[in-house]
Amino acid sequence: NAGVTQTPKFQVLKTGQSMTLQCAQDMNHEYMSWYRQDPGMGLRLIHYSVGAGITDQGEVPNGYNVSRSTTEDFPLRLLSAAPSQTSVYFCASSSGGPQHFGDGTRLSIL
Amino acid sequence: AQSVTQLGSHVSVSEGALVLLRCNYSSSVPPYLFWYVQYPNQGLQLLLKYTTGATLVKGINGFEAEFKKSETSFHLTKPSAHMSDAAEYFCAVKERSGGYQKVTFGTGTKLQVIP
DSSP: OOOEEEEOSEEEEOTTOOEEEEEEESSOOSEEEEEEEOTTSOEEEEEEEEETTEEEEOSSOTTEEEOOSSSSBOOEEESSOOGGGOEEEEEEEESSSSOEEOOOEEEEEO | OOEEEEEOSEEEEETTSOEEEEEEEEOSSOEEEEEEEEOTTSOEEEEEEEOSSOSEEEOGGGOEEEEETTTTEEEEEESSOOGGGOEEEEEEEEEOOSSOOOEEEOOOEEEEEEO
8 A cells, every 4th residue: 555655755946946855645534634743843733635626725825736636636836935934844644534645845046 | 732752762772662653642632542563664554542431542562651640741652561552652632622732643653573
């Protein structure tokens, strides 16, 4: 089982560039979430989805967009990258119980 | 609103010694509680969870945690540390309510195991 797959694993961007972080899960989970992890701050929720076509903002949504056209996929879009968005991004899915996490995308904004 | 406090961002123990990682939570309704472990360059993996029933919860790799409602605590323990336990540990809380419930994570505790 692949579980939750995130691509790419690493990315370097210049300020102002845009990009999409991909997340796919093969467990038919209805709930999916995006977090960012920064040293000393734990995981902070960016956006989440309770099912295809339904998304909502989390704790730190500014500068990010999401969509959920299928159950399996939940991409995260950076509209205009800023150095403050340098972080490790994790996607997670669940069916209501504990979350399953991907291995993360390490993103650096220069 | 729910919150999680993990005391100690770094904990060092000798190999074979007791591991104790502290977690206190606040929640307006009875919570679900979790401990996750993160190894370098990996995502979070579930160690154990408390949902209902027995307050002493056993997890993987010999870890266990006890839910103490009166102390609003969910401390993680392991009787004897192994080198392979070196990782970062996160406590998390989720309120019991209808529909989607957001999970709140603590800031994490890095465990160092000294040979």
